[in-house]
Amino acid sequence: MATLTLDAISKKYPNGHEAIKHLSIDIADGEFIVIVGPSGCGKSSLLRMLAGLETVSSGELLIDGNRVNEKEPAQRDIAMVFQNYALYPHMTVYDNMAYGLKNRGFGKQEIAQRVERTASVLQLDHLLTRKPRQLSGGQRQRVAMGRAIVRDPKVFLFDEPLSNLDAKLRVQMRIEIKRLQRELGTTAVYVTHDQIEAMTMADRLIVINNGAAEQIGTPMDIYDSPQTPFVASFIGSPSMNFLDGELIGDQLRLGSESITLPKKHEFEGAVKVGIRPEHLHRFDHDQERFSLNLNVQLAEPLGADTLLHGVVPGANGADVELTARLRGEYRDVSDEPLRLGLDLNDLHLFDSKTDQRLATC
Amino acid sequence: MVENRFWLNLLSHLVLGLGVLLVAFPIWIAFVASTHSAQGLVSGTIPFWPGDLFLENFSQVLSGGNDGSVGVSAMLMLFNSLVMALGISIGKIVISLMAAYAIVFFRFPLRSVCFWIIFMTLMLPVEVRIMPTFQVVANLNLLDSYTGLTLPLIASATATFLLRQFYMTIPPELVEAARVDGAGPVKFLFDILLPLSRTNLAALFVIMFIYGWNQYLWPLLVTTDEHYYTIVMGIQRMLAVGDDEVAWNIVMPTTLLAMLPPVGVVLMMQRLFVKGLVETEK
Numbered sequence: 001m002a003t004l005t006l007d008a009i010s011k012k013y014p015n016g017h018e019a020i021k022h023l024s025i026d027i028a029d030g031e032f033i034v035i036v037g038p039s040g041c042g043k044s045s046l047l048r049m050l051a052g053l054e055t056v057s058s059g060e061l062l063i064d065g066n067r068v069n070e071k072e073p074a075q076r077d078i079a080m081v082f083q084n085y086a087l088y089p090h091m092t093v094y095d096n097m098a099y100g101l102k103n104r105g106f107g108k109q110e111i112a113q114r115v116e117r118t119a120s121v122l123q124l125d126h127l128l129t130r131k132p133r134q135l136s137g138g139q140r141q142r143v144a145m146g147r148a149i150v151r152d153p154k155v156f157l158f159d160e161p162l163s164n165l166d167a168k169l170r171v172q173m174r175i176e177i178k179r180l181q182r183e184l185g186t187t188a189v190y191v192t193h194d195q196i197e198a199m200t201m202a203d204r205l206i207v208i209n210n211g212a213a214e215q216i217g218t219p220m221d222i223y224d225s226p227q228t229p230f231v232a233s234f235i236g237s238p239s240m241n242f243l244d245g246e247l248i249g250d251q252l253r254l255g256s257e258s259i260t261l262p263k264k265h266e267f268e269g270a271v272k273v274g275i276r277p278e279h280l281h282r283f284d285h286d287q288e289r290f291s292l293n294l295n296v297q298l299a300e301p302l303g304a305d306t307l308l309h310g311v312v313p314g315a316n317g318a319d320v321e322l323t324a325r326l327r328g329e330y331r332d333v334s335d336e337p338l339r340l341g342l343d344l345n346d347l348h349l350f351d352s353k354t355d356q357r358l359a360t361c
Numbered sequence: 362m363v364e365n366r367f368w369l370n371l372l373s374h375l376v377l378g379l380g381v382l383l384v385a386f387p388i389w390i391a392f393v394a395s396t397h398s399a400q401g402l403v404s405g406t407i408p409f410w411p412g413d414l415f416l417e418n419f420s421q422v423l424s425g426g427n428d429g430s431v432g433v434s435a436m437l438m439l440f441n442s443l444v445m446a447l448g449i450s451i452g453k454i455v456i457s458l459m460a461a462y463a464i465v466f467f468r469f470p471l472r473s474v475c476f477w478i479i480f481m482t483l484m485l486p487v488e489v490r491i492m493p494t495f496q497v498v499a500n501l502n503l504l505d506s507y508t509g510l511t512l513p514l515i516a517s518a519t520a521t522f523l524l525r526q527f528y529m530t531i532p533p534e535l536v537e538a539a540r541v542d543g544a545g546p547v548k549f550l551f552d553i554l555l556p557l558s559r560t561n562l563a564a565l566f567v568i569m570f571i572y573g574w575n576q577y578l579w580p581l582l583v584t585t586d587e588h589y590y591t592i593v594m595g596i597q598r599m600l601a602v603g604d605d606e607v608a609w610n611i612v613m614p615t616t617l618l619a620m621l622p623p624v625g626v627v628l629m630m631q632r633l634f635v636k637g638l639v640e641t642e643k
Contacts (some may be wrong), residue, residue: 053537074543086534090556099552100542147542 002064002077002154002187003029004050009059011045012213019045021212022059027204028307030185032178034202036192036330038234042211044159047191051080051157063154074103079148080157084164085140087132093119093143097150104151118150121180138169140204145177149184156181156188162197173202175192195235199223207231227357229350238277238307239347241322243314245273247358248347255314259290263360267351271358277307280324281337290344293337294322299330306330308338388620394613395419402609414610435615438592441510442574443603443622445591448511449573450566457520458562462550464521465528466536476525483518487579495582505586514579520565527561528554563633571623592619 004027011020019042027033035043048054050061052073061069068076079100094115099112118226119125122142132140141161148156158177162170178201181188192198198205199219207214207222207230215227219235226232226240233239246253246270251262254273283291292312302306306326314320322338332338349358394402397412463469464476487494494513503509520601531554539549555562580591590598596619599612627634 051541053540073537073541078541080538082534082538084532084534086532086538088535088553090539099544101545103548138448
């Protein structure tokens with residue numbers, strides 16, 4: 001159990017590519033941090049730097065207040081779960097889990113005790129004599145977890161550990177990992193590109209884009225007030241719709257309509273207006289003044305909800321693509337556009353030039 | 362072939378049978394020849410069925426020192442061949458294992474240059490570099506010694522290349538997992554890499570053992586003392602009798618004896634050997 005401090009961590013490769021740009025965060029003891037971002041954004045590089053598999057170009061990395069920049073992975077007291085599990089193919093499950101302990105000079109008895117305890121937590125008891133190739137994907141995943149847990153490290157590092165599992169198992173393991181981490185109280189850093197994993201597992205999220213942390217915060221913080229259009233579109237599914245508008249005083253010009261916003265902004269000029277699909281609903285004549293006319297092109301029934309894909313008229317008469325998530329079933333077959341309403345408090349406004357969220361006053 | 366066609370079956374069996382006959386017939390002749398007397402063999406017709414001198418001929422060969430032999434017993438020559446073959450195969454495996462390990466898993470300056478230099482020596486078999494190699498061995502006073510027989514043939518680009526190819530298929534995550542687990546370079550080599558390359562090493566061992574056993578030109582050059590004769594060149598010496606009659610009843614048993622160890626090695630290592638050649642188990 002430990003705190004983890006990243007102080008202006010950067011990674012620059014010899015070819016000049018900057019994989020991570022001045023990233024700082026204080027991770028509390030026992031916290032579950034999820035690093036999320038599109039592929040190639042540097043999230044895996046960051047995790048490998050924490051593990052010591054990649055050198056830190058500049059900045060300081062502290063575990064429990066001690067600088068570990070120059071330490072070997074084995075000396076950092078971290079454990080890592082790899083995407084393809086990286087189990088030793090020629091060793092039994094027992095040996096796979098015991099190998100790290102053996103190298104650290106634990107006695108035979110202590111090793112046996114620890115492995116057996118971990119195996120029973122992960123329900124691997126009956127598999128201890130098997131080789132990795134005799135296990136299913138989910139079992140291999142659990143062995144990889146066991147190899148990390150058995151060492152009782154200061155920090156767990158997970159590198160997309162669930163991406164090789166099928167959807168059902170992924171949900172199951174997601175819950176299991178989270179539960180285990182809570183029980184053990186070990187600080188964990190988890191890398192994923194799956195925003196559902198990110199939302200459900202994290203105490204705090206780091207959204208990374210192009211090597212820089214775009215936003216750090218709790219999942220609901222990030223969902224409710226994303227700082228940039230990138231974060232807004234990355235977190236939430238289906239992703240957020242964006243329309244171009246113009247803000248003049250408390251009037252928002254959207255296409256041909258002008259809307260009076262409930263909150264005041266100190267900004268005037270071109271804005272990006274973000275609308276989450278799930279915040280759209282069928283227009284209610286009694287309560288709302290603002291509506292969007294969606295020309296539905298495709299409806300995707302999800303059971304409880306229906307996703308509607310279509311276009312709305314935007315500025316200058318150009319059509320803008322928009323997705324809405326409506327409750328229940330969608331049966332409208334008329335050619336008429338569908339009128340959609342929304343609560344104006346659910347609008348997200350971003351400065352078109354700086355891509356930053358507009359502060360309200 | 363799913364269909365069961367009589368004529369096709371017959372044809373394939375005929376072809377197979379012919380192949381077996383082609384391969385096995387010389388061995389049969391060698392065996393038959395080793396059971397007759399020297400006179401019986403040079404009389405003009407080679408007998409087709411075994412004679413009654415099997416034990417006599419073989420005991421003569423194994424003890425040595427008779428007519429037609431080269432002055433040392435076949436036992437000693439077999440032993441020399443064994444030393445040479447084992448020395449070459451084990452030495453080759455150890456050296457190329459370490460070379461490939463360094464080339465694949467360590468970052469050092471001129472790494473790829475080193476690899477390509479090793480790779481280029483693939484094009485230079487012993488026969489091509491035999492004069493300079495002989496010169497070096499002679500200057501080091503290694504003529505007529507086991508070291509002289511084995512050392513120059515130990516460096517192997519082939520084995521290095523094969524092991525390099527295998528090591529490159531090892532997922533980098535496995536190396537990283539071992540690092541996180543606290544295994545240094547030596548531990549990684551012995552605990553993980555060696556067990557994983559077991560089948561490849563067995564295949565290499567078989568190939569290299571036979572390569573070492575069948576060495577002919579090199580032992581012929583570096584040994585003048587018959588106590589260092591290997592069995593393969595010993596046979597050649599037995600044939601080089603000038604105007605005298607060749608003692609086929611001695612040559613043939615020696616030939617059969619020379620065949621046995623490679624056959625034994627292949628049989629022993631067969632399972633691992635085949636696995637190593639065909640399997641890519643990850």
